[in-house]
Amino acid sequence: MSKTYLLTGGAGFIGRHLSSELLAHGHHVRVLDNLLEQVHGPSPLGLPPEIELIRGDIRDPEAVSAALHGVDGVFHLAAEVGxxxxxxxxxxxxxxxxxxxxxxxxxLIARPVERLVIASSMSVYGEGRYVTPDGRPAAGRRSNGRNDLGWDPLLDDVTPLKPVPTDETKEPDLASIYALTKYTQERSCLIVAAAYGFQAVALRLFNVFGPGQALSNPYTGVLANFGSRLLNGQRPLVFEDGQQRRDFVHVRDVATAFRLAMETPGVAGEVFNIGSGHSYTVEAVARMLAKAMRRDRLAPDIMGKARSGDIRHCFADITKARQRLGYRPAHRLEDTLDELAEWISRSTAADRGDHAKRELEQHGLVA
Ligand SMILES: NC(=O)c1ccc[n+]([C@@H]2O[C@H](COP(=O)([O-])OP(=O)(O)OC[C@H]3O[C@@H](n4cnc5c(N)ncnc54)[C@H](O)[C@@H]3O)[C@@H](O)[C@H]2O)c1
Incomplete structure (x- = not known):
């Protein structure tokens, strides 16, 4: 049955792909977005004519109230991301x-909808799950970046712990203001929905990649940052030793996951990891993208420095989303890098990676 959905932040990277997914399934899409300049540049791209765009701020009660008129469900994506x-x-x-x-x-209390799906983040976990060499669970902690044996969290200051997939039962461990705000967003939605009798579902997204990510925004999207540097003939900037592992999930799989989270019965109040179920080192993805862009000579610049608030390893256990939402990621990183490289090569992007790094250094946030 055709529904009307509101996407806050729907003009952004994920919102555009989610809009296409919803339109393809016969739904009506309305977007509330302030077209933030850091993301969209000084002259934002338009949205397809079948999408209703309200240019407004998520902090403006009147704009939000107007945007909720006649809506069946809300996808809450609007956020500062970085x-x-x-x-x-x-x-x-x-x-x-x-x-x-x-x-x-x-x-929403004044104008309830059937369901709210909120874009949360893997950042709420802090470090992912780890086990000891003999397979016992252990908390992965490191005081500040590098230790005597390298960058990995240690057991009893001597033995490196082994990272394993992180499931939704891991306790949050908030290591940045961004993570704190994503956790507050997630909990606010679940608490208020339960109290007022509408439904809410939270998706903890891992590292989302794919065509359309803002290349000139240096604060978010590691693959977009690498792409922008490579496009401008610069080596990708890699923190630590490049061996930190992440889960890169394609934006089209994320869009499908959002639709499933809106449509699947019996999942109100739940939290789901949305990743690919695979992990890659950051150095490997920098090299893979350079190869796909035919710029292999631009080897990653491994800086040997850590950013404050950064974690070492985190990648997703997606069993719960598979079982409860029927989520099946279909676009692996290695199979979609040519598409990404092709999109990047058609883009123009001012590379601002050095600028973002200098800002962190000026604030004493790189060691
Ligand atoms: N991209 C990722 O890897 C990733 C990972 C985890 C979680 N998320 C979450 O997914 C959501 C979407 O991320 P994205 O990658 O599409 O980011 P994005 O920056 O491309 O999109 C965010 C959108 O929100 C809009 N926005 C920002 N401030 C606003 C305001 N005050 N009022 C209205 N609109 C505002 C921006 O203009 C932008 O269009 C965010 O909530 C983000 O925290 C993203």
Missing amino acids: VGQSMYEIARYVGVNDLGTAVLMEQ
Whole structure:
């Protein structure tokens, strides 16, 4: 049955792909987005004519109330996105992410919908799950970046722990202001929905990649950052030793996951990891992308420095989403890099990676 959905932040990277997914399934799409310049540049791209765009701020109760009129469900994607930047633009991140979500909640109390799906983040976990060499679970902690044996969290200061897939039962361990705001967003939605009798589902997204990610925004999207550097003849900037592992999930799989989270019965109040179920080192993805872009000579610049608030390894256990949502990621990184490289080569992007790194250094957030 055709429904009307509101996507807050729907003009962004994930929102555009989710809009296409919903339109392809016969739904009506409305977007509330302030077209933030850091993401969209000075002259934002338009949206397809079948999408209704309300240009407005998620913190503006009147704009949110108008956007909710006649809506069956809401996908809440509007956010300031960037771990490093959140550590010095604190009021800005807390303002948009937490106050913005609070305003949305108050308006939803007045105009309830059937279901709200919120874009949460793997950042709420902090470090992922680890085991000892003999397979016992252990908390992965490191005081500040490098230790005497390298960069991995250690057991009793001597033995490196082994990273294993992280499931939704891992306790949150918030290591940045961005992570704190994503956790507050997630909990606010689940708490208010339960109290007022509408449904909410949270998706903890891992590293989302694919065509359409803002290449000139240096604060988010590791593959987009590498792509922008390579496009401009620069080596990708890699923190630590490049052996940190992440889970890269294609944006089309994420869009499908959002639709499934909206449509699947019996999942209200639940939290789901949305990743690919595979892990890659950051150095390997820098090399893979350079190869796909035919710029192999631009080897990653392994900086040997850690960013404050960064974690070593985290990749997803997606069993719960597979079982409860029927989620089946279909676009593996190695099979889709040519498509990404082709999209990057058609883009123009000012590379601002050095600028973002300098900002972190000026704030004493790189060691
Ligand atoms: N991309 C990832 O890897 C990733 C990973 C985990 C979670 N997420 C979450 O997914 C969501 C979407 O991320 P994305 O990658 O599409 O980011 P994005 O920056 O491309 O999109 C965010 C959108 O929100 C809009 N926005 C920002 N502030 C706003 C405000 N005050 N009012 C209205 N709109 C505002 C921006 O203009 C932008 O269009 C975010 O909530 C993000 O935290 C993304």
